[in-house]
Amino acid sequence: MPVPIHHPVDILRLNTCGSVDDGKSTLIGRLLYDSRSLMEDQIEALERSADLTGGGQIDLSTLTDGLRAEREQGITIDVAYRYFATPRRRFIIADTPGHVQYTRNMVTGASAANLSIVLVDARLGVTEQSRRHTCIAALLRIPHLVIAVNKMDLVNWSEERFIEIRDQFEEFLPRLDVKDVQFIPLSALTGDNVVESSRHTPWYPGPTLLGHLESVHIGSDWNLNGLRLPVQWVNRPNRPTDPQLHDFRGFSGQIAGGIVRVGQKVMALPSGLVGTVKQIWTYDGPLQEAFCPQSITLVLADDIDISRGDIIIGPDNLPGASSDLRARICWMHPRPLQPGRKYFLRHTTKTVQAVIAGVEDRIDMTTLEPEPNPLELALNDVGEVRLKTSGPLVFDGYAANRLTGSFILIESGTNATVGAGMLFPPTEVFKPEYSDFAI
């Protein structure tokens, strides 16, 4: 029996995006195949379908094109998640399609990612799709970006062509506020520079794709400044006879920012009521402190009214609280967003009604310039919108906190999720009425 492999503690979440035929599925297949993450029955199934349809050539893209419609059309129609581990890291891959009407899936796959891989066909260079995907990755503030220049075998491994494409990207990258970009010349089909270094690219000194994924510093994506506990569920055991539990009242949720400690003062928003943390209850025993993104249950020393949708905060780094919001919205539905339309707005654990007060601009995906005052945002449009909500939201700017700075819009009736919003920083922070709300 072999020695159990040591499992790394890091999880890197990444997504892949590119146009149809850029070879995303093949690239993921190659990563799994070359990193020996495939099992014999998967390889067997690959070989079986190669014998049936592929004239004997193994098609790595069939590993991820899981649904029948996709195999028939040869495209990926929905986000597929793949899991693999190397001795250094665990990976969750969201394979997000590039087909133009499925951009919403890219937002789905990328929203939680540490890293995005944008695939470009070396023969075609930058397309509108590559710009769109790079722009969305930047808007979602994905910390790391990889531009994988694929199909280098079809341009004779030309360094000149690689530099040309890099220059095309660098024309618009500075406008997008992306902090870390790595360009890698590769061929998913032949495997060059995916897991193994290519002998065709002596001019490229950088890492292979997997080498980069294993070593990129992801640090902590979580915000540890300023406590935010959106209350999900109030825990009230119905045990009138148990003296330990008959007045137990806990506020359960996943910490969306900061650290909470026993004995500290907290405030429930939007009510503004102040209390002291008596206990941090978990199934595994009480904690002295807890941090983002732990799921916990807070017990307060004071009897204050708190329910689902409220946010418990600490005394520093106060959030904003307002019914008038500005946000960038990715629109995901064929029925366009228009001023005056009403939606349900889901933010942290709270759902309110929202009306579109105005559409300020719409980003032109070809030039990446904002066009002011559009009539509407159509499917796959991204633009700045003003909203008014039926009650105040307690929020942060998306740049400061992804979890308290994001929302979705839901159409009533169909209940479809129609938009993803990223909030601008509050114009003023919440002002507590109590002057003693300090450490």
Add this chain to the structure above:
Amino acid sequence: MHSYHLDHLQYLESEAIYVMREVAASFERPALLFSGGKDSICLLRLAEKAFRPSDIPMPLLNIDTGHHFPELNQFRDRRAAELGCKLIIRTVESAIANGTAVPAPGEVSRNRLQIPTLLAAIEEFRFDCCIGGARRDEEKARAKERFFSFRDSFGQWDPKNQRPEIWNLYNARLNPGENMRVFPLSNWTEMDVWEYIRKERLEVPEIYFSHPRKCVRRQGQWLPVNHLAPPKPGEQVQDLVVRVRTIGDIISTGCIESPATTLDDIIAEIAAARVTERGSRADDKSSEAAMEDRKRAGYF
């Protein structure tokens, strides 16, 4: 000094607890699908972590095909009682008897017949949400599943029309008659499940550990000999030391020859495994799109 860092199991656990609490807060009549298998054993521990010191605020539901391993059903009943949970069992047998489920001529497998039985149970108890233990790493169609998987009033999954799932903002809104399947273990792998079972010291049914059993070789697999699927003429019954890696019906679950008698052995075996977990499930091998077709029709 504390490092504010969660390892992969702590991260996956916190995510799953969050999903469980969303269910409790968003739905009026949720249920938790509990079979006694390893994934649903993890679900029950996560439910304890999400809801204690309160009771787990939903009943457990199991669709009994009548072809379950007896060891599994014993474990299921005992575990539900230990946790003080209400356990609802609906059987394919009675669904066939009352005409809810209709077997095809000569159909032996109960796999397909679970679907109408489950849908009837959802209707009977007006469940608006069922929590299941499915994982995306199990199979290609599962890889496209959401945490909150919307089903129309026929219980159908439409992979082309899934709700986008962005950040951790789950859209749980339903119209009457529709329901949701929720999968807290979506991001877990088979390895994560076993590591979690070891970390939490969870009891699992004995058949996951190696034991002597009579098996026959059929379609490249060792199938357990039992009264439902007696050996066919010419098949040799062999005494083997085996265990199961995934549990389906007794007539379709392949056993693997294994000396693994402890959780450490199992984890070492999976780390070295060369075949996927569902490679030993005959129900998934029937066609390229077997799982997709069952899910579209309302499978778990």
